[in-house]
Amino acid sequence: MIMGLIKPTSGDIKLFDSSLAQNRNEIMRKIGCIIEKPDFYTYLTAHENLRLFARAHQLQYTEQQYKDLYELVGLSGREKGKVKTYSHGMKQRLGLAQALLHAPEIIILDEPNTGLDPQGIIDLRQLITKLNAERGMTVLFSSHILSEVQEICTSMIVINKGKTIAQGSVADLLSSESLHVHLEVVQVDKCKLALNQSEWKDLYQMDPNKSVDHFTLKMSKREIPLLIRYLTAQDIDIVGIDYRNQLEEYFLKITHS
Amino acid sequence: MKEFIAIFKNELYKTAKRPRTYIGFGVILFICLTLQAAFYNDGKEILSFFTNQIDNLFNVHGNVLNGNLICFLLLQTLIVQMPLLVALVTGDSVSGETASGTIRFLLATPASRSKIILAKWLSGLCYTLLLLGLLGFMALVVSKWIFGSGDLMALNSEALTIIRGDDINWRWAAAFVIAFLSLAVVASLGQMISCFIDNSITPIVSVMAIIIIFTIIGMFDLPSFDLIRPLLFTTHMISWKSLFEDPIPFSDIYFSCIVLIIHIVAFLSISIFYFNRKDILT
Numbered sequence: 001m002i003m004g005l006i007k008p009t010s011g012d013i014k015l016f017d018s019s020l021a022q023n024r025n026e027i028m029r030k031i032g033c034i035i036e037k038p039d040f041y042t043y044l045t046a047h048e049n050l051r052l053f054a055r056a057h058q059l060q061y062t063e064q065q066y067k068d069l070y071e072l073v074g075l076s077g078r079e080k081g082k083v084k085t086y087s088h089g090m091k092q093r094l095g096l097a098q099a100l101l102h103a104p105e106i107i108i109l110d111e112p113n114t115g116l117d118p119q120g121i122i123d124l125r126q127l128i129t130k131l132n133a134e135r136g137m138t139v140l141f142s143s144h145i146l147s148e149v150q151e152i153c154t155s156m157i158v159i160n161k162g163k164t165i166a167q168g169s170v171a172d173l174l175s176s177e178s179l180h181v182h183l184e185v186v187q188v189d190k191c192k193l194a195l196n197q198s199e200w201k202d203l204y205q206m207d208p209n210k211s212v213d214h215f216t217l218k219m220s221k222r223e224i225p226l227l228i229r230y231l232t233a234q235d236i237d238i239v240g241i242d243y244r245n246q247l248e249e250y251f252l253k254i255t256h257s
Numbered sequence: 258m259k260e261f262i263a264i265f266k267n268e269l270y271k272t273a274k275r276p277r278t279y280i281g282f283g284v285i286l287f288i289c290l291t292l293q294a295a296f297y298n299d300g301k302e303i304l305s306f307f308t309n310q311i312d313n314l315f316n317v318h319g320n321v322l323n324g325n326l327i328c329f330l331l332l333q334t335l336i337v338q339m340p341l342l343v344a345l346v347t348g349d350s351v352s353g354e355t356a357s358g359t360i361r362f363l364l365a366t367p368a369s370r371s372k373i374i375l376a377k378w379l380s381g382l383c384y385t386l387l388l389l390g391l392l393g394f395m396a397l398v399v400s401k402w403i404f405g406s407g408d409l410m411a412l413n414s415e416a417l418t419i420i421r422g423d424d425i426n427w428r429w430a431a432a433f434v435i436a437f438l439s440l441a442v443v444a445s446l447g448q449m450i451s452c453f454i455d456n457s458i459t460p461i462v463s464v465m466a467i468i469i470i471f472t473i474i475g476m477f478d479l480p481s482f483d484l485i486r487p488l489l490f491t492t493h494m495i496s497w498k499s500l501f502e503d504p505i506p507f508s509d510i511y512f513s514c515i516v517l518i519i520h521i522v523a524f525l526s527i528s529i530f531y532f533n534r535k536d537i538l539t
Binding site for chain 2: 003004005006007024025026028029031032033035037039040041042043044048049052053055056057058098
């Protein structure tokens with residue numbers, strides 16, 4: 001709706017203190033976007049695609065500026081290739097280059113991780129953080145991959161069935177949230193005894209979904225090192241410890257309630 | 258205005274870079290050259306078959322098989338295929354972008370939807386003009402170069418008209434203007450359907466289906482069709498041939514031009530109106 005792909009049935013969108021309906025042209029100059037999957041003219045090269053976009057924005061880009069942009073998104077040396085020869089990850093990088101081309105104030109990234117390989121996801125995450133830190137760009141990041149949201153975003157809005165059910169800084173919203181920590185030990189009985197004598201005695205249970213040497217504890221992230229230290233001091237060998245993403249827990253809690 | 262020129266240039270660039278664009282040019286070159294070669298080899302025999310029938314009425318002197326006659330025959334033949342070639346490009350102009358998702362690329366620019374449609378429409382007209390220009394060059398200039406110039410013996414459905422060679426060039430110019438208007442209607446229709454459909458093929462097929470249906474309705478001289486026949490754009494697409502009659506029915510030609518222009522404006526207006534309200538969900 002912000003990009004004008006879908007018309008609102010009622011109401012208006014305000015960006016940069018002005019109405020999108022009335023000042024679309026001005027607002028669009030300040031917004032860059034990747035909507036789900038970046039689509040380009042496959043019979044053109046990446047460079048030709050970007051030149052089309054630059055012309056539509058009436059930008060006078062030098063070849064050096066294009067080179068810098070390719071460098072930034074990791075497409076250097078491949079910009080003269082036709083887009084039809086590009087992998088999904090490369091298209092995603094080109095999408096980012098397109099979104100950044102006109103130096104927008106806000107970038108809208110709708111599911112930008114879709115189809116990316118693990119390295120691509122890490123690169124994208126680093127790039128987003130860099131753009132925010134070095135260029136002061138606001139990134140509107142929409143995703144179902146909540147671990148990524150937690151890693152990248154400073155503020156968030158949770159929308160469920162079209163309604164906002166949570167809004168605020170990620171740190172604030174998650175500060176009071178406890179984790180489900182999964183613990184795997186060698187000495188199960190000894191661990192059970194140690195936990196019964198600890199501050200977590202009412203907060204653990206044997207993991208019903210796994211084998212008998214697994215415990216699940218409800219605790220905050222800060223308490224994990226304390227738990228490890230405590231069990232080690234009791235001569236209990238810890239085989240593994242992990243926890244489900246905090247935002248996932250939070251999301252499930254608020255959407256189910 | 259600068260913004261519009263920028264997106265118009267983009268549209269021209271995209272049209273020039275698409276392989277599909279060159280199918281039309283290839284078809285025209287192939288048909289013209291093939292028919293010219295055939296007329297060069299067998300034209301005199303074919304022509305004598307027709308002139309034998311009038312030899313006992315008239316004395317035919319000079320070069321009847323000349324560039325003007327070849328151009329007249331080529332135009333009559335190719336006017337059937339030209340709408341398909343135009344629809345191949347314009348019928349895909351919006352729907353192709355919707356299907357491939359690049360419509361989002363376009364809408365992420367500051368240009369308004371109306372300007373995008375206008376730029377696409379103008380670019381389609383430029384393509385049509387180039388196509389027609391090539392046809393004109395091949396059919397008239399190349400034919401005159403191969404077969405020489407001379408009087409045109411134009412055989413219409415009702416009469417045989419001889420048009421003097423020194424009175425023909427303005428008729429060709431006017432005929433190409435009317436042919437351009439006719440093809441502009443096809444281009445505008447293709448783009449209009451393209452706004453409604455989200456795949457590439459349906460608008461192209463739909464344009465051809467509409468032309469075939471309208472042409473069939475126009476062919477039958479039935480009283481039921483009398484009311485609608487003058488309103489069908491296909492009825493007026495062949496009005497260029499009236500320029501080769503004697504006397505020229507100027508009022509009919511003007512009427513045809515007006516009907517064609519009304520169709521162009523209507524199709525374009527519907528395109529802009531609909532596209533401005535269309536949700537892009539692909």
